[in-house]
Amino acid sequence: MIRFAAQLCAAALLFLLMGTAGAADEGKCTIATKGDSPTARACAKGGRAAAKKVMKDMVKQAKGGGQKFTCDGCHKDLDTYELTKTATEDFKKLEAAQKTK
Secondary structure, eight states, rough: OHHHHHHHHHHHHHHHHHHHHHHHHHOOOSSSOOSSSSHHHHHHHHHHHHHHHHHHHHHHHHTTOOOOOOOOHHBBTTTTTBBTTTTHHHHHHHHHHTTTT
């Protein structure tokens, strides 16, 4: 009986640890991991949530300047943030739009 309880506890602990590791991966940046862009700095400091906030602010500022950018213009999938073929070039334009305020 004690052996069963110990095995049950070990299995529960393993399950909890695996769930925690998965949750941590959800917040980890996978795209803006290099460079000195505002997005890369936010990613390094606060993970995916911080990078998303910076990107939304950049898009908002560009729209305020009369330019049109959207999240799905650069990202094929807004869950994984997989990039479109033109994302790198479009990101350069978005960065440039920040400097022309």
